[in-house]
Amino acid sequence: MPRILSGVQPTGQLHLGNWAGAIRQFVELQQPGNEVFVFVASYHALTTLRDPAVLRDNCRQVVTDYLAFGLDPARTTIYLQHDVPEVTELHWLLSCVCPNHLMDKAVSYKDKLNKGLSANIGLYCYPILQAADILGPQADIVPVGRDQVQHIEITRDLAGMFNHAFSCEVFRQPAYRLSATAEVLPGVDGEKMSKSYGNTIDPFQDEKALRKRVMGIKTDSKGMDDAKDPATCPVFRIAKGVAGADDPRIIDLERKYREPPAGGFGYGHAKQALFEILLDVFAESRRRRAELMADPGAVDACLRDGAQRARAVISQTVAAARAATGLSA
Numbered sequence: 001m002p003r004i005l006s007g008v009q010p011t012g013q014l015h016l017g018n019w020a021g022a023i024r025q026f027v028e029l030q031q032p033g034n035e036v037f038v039f040v041a042s043y044h045a046l047t048t049l050r051d052p053a054v055l056r057d058n059c060r061q062v063v064t065d066y067l068a069f070g071l072d073p074a075r076t077t078i079y080l081q082h083d084v085p086e087v088t089e090l091h092w093l094l095s096c097v098c099p100n101h102l103m104d105k106a107v108s109y110k111d112k113l114n115k116g117l118s119a120n121i122g123l124y125c126y127p128i129l130q131a132a133d134i135l136g137p138q139a140d141i142v143p144v145g146r147d148q149v150q151h152i153e154i155t156r157d158l159a160g161m162f163n164h165a166f167s168c169e170v171f172r173q174p175a176y177r178l179s180a181t182a183e184v185l186p187g188v189d190g191e192k193m194s195k196s197y198g199n200t201i202d203p204f205q206d207e208k209a210l211r212k213r214v215m216g217i218k219t220d221s222k223g224m225d226d227a228k229d230p231a232t233c234p235v236f237r238i239a240k241g242v243a244g245a246d247d248p249r250i251i252d253l254e255r256k257y258r259e260p261p262a263g264g265f266g267y268g269h270a271k272q273a274l275f276e277i278l279l280d281v282f283a284e285s286r287r288r289r290a291e292l293m294a295d296p297g298a299v300d301a302c303l304r305d306g307a308q309r310a311r312a313v314i315s316q317t318v319a320a321a322r323a324a325t326g327l328s329a
């Protein structure tokens with residue numbers, strides 16, 4: 001039975017990019033025959049977060065949003081990374097077989113420093129901790145956005161290096177999985193949608209604020225009667241990323257971009273269409289989220305159960321890894 005594992009850092013409100021690149025896949029993969037683990041990468045968030053109240057709130061909010069987006073605790077093991085402290089032991093065991101050059105080549109570290117984050121060893125070794133997350137539950141498949149591919153490749157390298165160093169077969173090699181529309185979703189300014197760029201769209205905002213956010217998406221200055229290029233327009237790209245290229249609303253929108261109908265078709269119309277798509281696609285999630293916000297016990301129960309299930313599986317792997325190194329018989 002294939003094991004699927006993924007996670008998101010609790011560094012801020014989840015956004016459409018997280019959903020399109022990652023969370024939508026988690027929900028799709030919850031099928032009979034798959035064993036799915038989805039966690040909140042709280043240790044990873046400590047590489048950058050320095051406010052305990054914010055970290056605590058974010059952890060809960062990510063779980064609430066996972067459930068709202070359709071993750072089902074009866075089918076998926078949902079847990080907080082720090083509820084399974086064995087992950088940090090695995091991180092250490094992997095660190096000891098990790099050559100420095102493997103971290104030196106990680107682009108995420110350089111990207112983060114370029115964005116102005118302070119350097120620290122946690123940030124530098126971030127990919128080793130991610131490898132521990134993935135190898136702990138012996139995941140076969142890791143659904144992620146394109147920016148995470150290098151981390152999965154590093155995980156494969158580390159699994160092989162550990163097995164080779166200790167002449168064992170403790171770890172299996174995971175593969176990444178990109179969403180069918182593997183595009184990186186742009187934000188309201190046309191750059192990659194990212195918490196750290198302040199350009200995100202939160203599908204859970206109230207209708208008025210959501211509409212305002214959509215109406216503020218940057219476009220060029222083409223008029224109502226001008227032909228427009230959908231491929232370079234963030235309004236169209238977000239709509240397509242959310243609804244899918246085959247959706248009749250997207251086909252219609254693309255036609256209107258290329259050949260505005262009599263009477264014209266402007267970016268205001270396109271934004272209204274996107275707003276309606278968002279309300280439609282996320283109607284159920286928005287309703288569920290409102291319910292969950294009023295029922296904190298549901299989140300607590302999900303996390304208690306998830307921690308227990310995850311810990312049982314991960315501690316088995318850690319025991320095997322310890323034994324391979326000679327730390328235990």
Ligand code: AMP
Pocket residue numbers: 007008009017018019020021022023143144145146147148183184185186192193194195
């Ligand atoms: P992060 O917000 O960087 O912790 O990302 C969590 C997950 O969402 C990762 O799998 C990312 O690849 C994915 N992701 C984040 N931003 C985007 C985006 N703009 N488009 C597609 N996927 C994204």
Ligand code: TRP
Pocket residue numbers: 005006007008009041044129130133134142144148151
């Ligand atoms: N690095 C991932 C991100 O920024 C989050 C993450 C941590 C993760 N550990 C993981 C994703 C294990 C997949 C598997 O999005």
